[in-house]
Amino acid sequence: DTAVSQTPKYLVTQMGNDKSIKCEQNLGHDTMYWYKQDSKKFLKIMFSYNNKELIINETVPNRFSPKSPDKAHLNLHINSLELGDSAVYFCASSPRLVLSNYGYTFGSGTRLTVV
Amino acid sequence: SQQGEEDPQALSIQEGENATMNCSYKTSINNLQWYRQNSGRGLVHLILIRSNEREKHSGRLRVTLDTSKKSSSLLITASRAADTASYFCATSNRDDKIIFGKGTRLHILP
Numbered sequence: 001d002t003a004v005s006q007t008p009k010y011l012v013t014q015m016g017n018d019k020s021i022k023c024e025q026n027l028g029h030d031t032m033y034w035y036k037q038d039s040k041k042f043l044k045i046m047f048s049y050n051n052k053e054l055i056i057n058e059t060v061p062n063r064f065s066p067k068s069p070d071k072a073h074l075n076l077h078i079n080s081l082e083l084g085d086s087a088v089y090f091c092a093s094s095p096r097l098v099l100s101n102y103g104y105t106f107g108s109g110t111r112l113t114v115v
Numbered sequence: 116s117q118q119g120e121e122d123p124q125a126l127s128i129q130e131g132e133n134a135t136m137n138c139s140y141k142t143s144i145n146n147l148q149w150y151r152q153n154s155g156r157g158l159v160h161l162i163l164i165r166s167n168e169r170e171k172h173s174g175r176l177r178v179t180l181d182t183s184k185k186s187s188s189l190l191i192t193a194s195r196a197a198d199t200a201s202y203f204c205a206t207s208n209r210d211d212k213i214i215f216g217k218g219t220r221l222h223i224l225p
Binding site for chain 2: 004035040041042043044045048056090092101102103104105106107108109
C-alpha cells in the first residue's frame with residue numbers, strides 16, 4: 001500500500017486553465033504539506049495543514065488554494081495556470097508538527113507542465 | 116529564505132568508496148534531516164539528528180552535527196550503485212517549517 005499517494009503523476013495543460021492535484025496518506029499522520037520543486041531541484045514549502053487546519057501559508061500566489069477535507073487528504077487547486085507554475089509538486093506528511101522531531105513521508109510527485 | 120546549503124553540488128566516486136556530503140545552515144535549528152531523491156521519484160527520509168546530538172548512525176550512513184559551525188555532514192560508507200541519487204539536507208526550526216537545501220547529486224561509478 002502506498003503511504004502517500006498523489007494523483008495525477010503527470011499533468012500537461014494550457015495556460016489559463018484550472019487544475020487540481022490530489023493527495024492522500026494512509027499513515028494516520030496529523031500533518032500534511034505541499035512542496036514545489038523547480039527545474040533546479042530546489043524544494044520550497046507552499047502549505048502545511050495540521051488536522052485540517054492551515055498552519056503554514058508561504059508567499060504563494062492566491063491562485064493556489066489548498067483544501068483539506070479531512071486529515072488524510074490535502075488537495076491543491078491552481079487557478080489560471082501560468083508557464084512559471086511548471087514544476088514538480090510534492091505532497092508530504094508527518095505524524096505531527098515538526099517540532100516533535102519527525103521526518104516527512106513524501107509522495108512520488110506530480111509533474112505539472114504548463115504550455 | 117533558503118536555510119540549508121549542500122556541498123559539493125555534485126560528486127562522482129567509484130563503487131566501494133566512501134561519499135561525504137556537507138550541509139551548512141544559517142539560523143538556529145530544532146533538528147536537521149537528510150533525504151535521498153532518486154531520479155523522478157519523491158524524497159525518502161534517511162536520518163534525523165536533533166540539535167543536542169552530535170553524531171548518529173543508521174546502517175552505512177553516519178551523520179554529524181556541529182551547531183557551533185552550523186554544519187552537518189552525511190557519510191555513506193562502502194558506496195553502491197543504488198546510492199546514486201540526490202541528497203538533501205533539511206532544517207527544522209521554531210516556525211514548524213522544514214526548509215531544504217539545493218542538494219548534492221551523487222553518482223556512483225561502476
